[in-house]
Amino acid sequence: MPLVPTGQDFKAIKLGDVNGSWKAATVAPGSISGAKSKAKGRLSISEAMAAPGEVAAVSIHADGFPPMTSLQFSLRWDPKLLEFVGVDGFQLPGLTLGNFNTQGVQNGFLSLSWDPQTGLGVDIAALVELFRLRFKVLAPVGSTVDVAWSDAPTPVEVTVDFAAVEADRVPGRVTVTGGPPVNPKSLGIKIVGPMVGTRLELEILAPMGVVVSLEVSTDLATWTETQSLTGQGIGHPLSVAAATGAEERTRFWRVRVR
Numbered sequence: 001m002p003l004v005p006t007g008q009d010f011k012a013i014k015l016g017d018v019n020g021s022w023k024a025a026t027v028a029p030g031s032i033s034g035a036k037s038k039a040k041g042r043l044s045i046s047e048a049m050a051a052p053g054e055v056a057a058v059s060i061h062a063d064g065f066p067p068m069t070s071l072q073f074s075l076r077w078d079p080k081l082l083e084f085v086g087v088d089g090f091q092l093p094g095l096t097l098g099n100f101n102t103q104g105v106q107n108g109f110l111s112l113s114w115d116p117q118t119g120l121g122v123d124i125a126a127l128v129e130l131f132r133l134r135f136k137v138l139a140p141v142g143s144t145v146d147v148a149w150s151d152a153p154t155p156v157e158v159t160v161d162f163a164a165v166e167a168d169r170v171p172g173r174v175t176v177t178g179g180p181p182v183n184p185k186s187l188g189i190k191i192v193g194p195m196v197g198t199r200l201e202l203e204i205l206a207p208m209g210v211v212v213s214l215e216v217s218t219d220l221a222t223w224t225e226t227q228s229l230t231g232q233g234i235g236h237p238l239s240v241a242a243a244t245g246a247e248e249r250t251r252f253w254r255v256r257v258r
Contacts, residue, residue: 040165041065041158043073045147045172046129050137052209053233055085056174058147059129065167066160067121071130072113073156077147079108081139082174089132093122104153111154121160139176140209140230147172182207182257186234189214189255204238204255206231211258214240218251228258 041064050056062071071092084105090096094117101111110133116122124130139145148171149156158167186207193201206212210231215223229238242253 040167042168042170043149043156043158044170045075045149047173047175049175049177051178052137052139052141052176052207052231055134055136056082057089057132057134058172058174059089059132061129062124062127062158065124065158065165067123068116068158068160069119069121069162070113070115070157070159072111072154074109074111074150074152074154075133075147076109076150077135078145079106081137081143081145082108082135082147083138084110085134085136087131087133089129091127092124092130095131101154109150109153113154135174137174137176137209139174140211141176141178143176145174145176147174176209182210187212187231187255187257189253192239200242202240202242202253204229204231204240205234206238206255206257208233208236213256213258214242215254215256216242216251217254220252223254 041062044061044063046059046061048056048058060075062068084102087097087100087110092114095114099112099114101113104110133147135147137145149169156167156169158165186205187210188205190203191200192203202214204212204214206229208231212229212231213225214227214229215225217223226242227240229240232238
């Protein structure tokens with residue numbers, strides 16, 4: 001027999017479905033995963049300057065977002081102009097090397113996928129940067145190489161309260177400046193093999209990233225450029241097959257910095 005309190009001076013009010021008319025709300029399949037928050041922020045990549053052969057570091061930033069519950073994206077660059085060295089400077093809580101997919105770095109792309117271990121949103125307002133990306137500069141002096149956001153292979157997405165939010169994307173770039181000094185030890189040309197038919201094998205030495213012209217003359221007065229080359233530094237000469245011409249055998253070659 002249930003206990004019923006007596007001597008109580010109160011009035012009861014029934015809450016909830018008082019007349020049996022309440023119906024549960026229905027949600028269309030997939031409508032939650034496709035929801036977009038009204039929040040908006042910015043993802044940006046810094047700019048860097050470095051000489052050929054040096055290592056340039058660009059920083060990855062996220063600004064203006066409420067506490068994030070996940071972050072993923074891909075980055076792309078020209079692997080012929082920038083050689084991936086590594087990632088460091090982790091400031092995003094819980095971010096480790098395990099969050100990166102580096103299988104495509106030789107082809108010029110890197111992917112990241114991160115979410116906090118606590119499952120709670122992370123406030124990034126006080127972070128100077130999320131992490132840094134380092135490249136060895138292969139491009140010649142005067143070049144500008146873009147480092148850009150990409151939706152492949154991993155789409156760019158930031159979530160707040162597990163709902164995707166809009167994000168402006170600002171690309172970065174590496175500007176190639178300076179370079180090693182050009183002197184008699186770093187610039188040169190020599191014949192490395194016997195003439196075969198009308199061709200002669202030459203070896204060109206030039207500082208890393210310095211663009212030079214291979215020029216030919218028959219009288220030492222008029223010179224004609226035959227091709228343009230980008231130096232690879234001391235210890236890495238460039239092999240060139242030069243045409244000697246069928247009519248005259250006397251020819252002169254020189255290398256000139258452009």
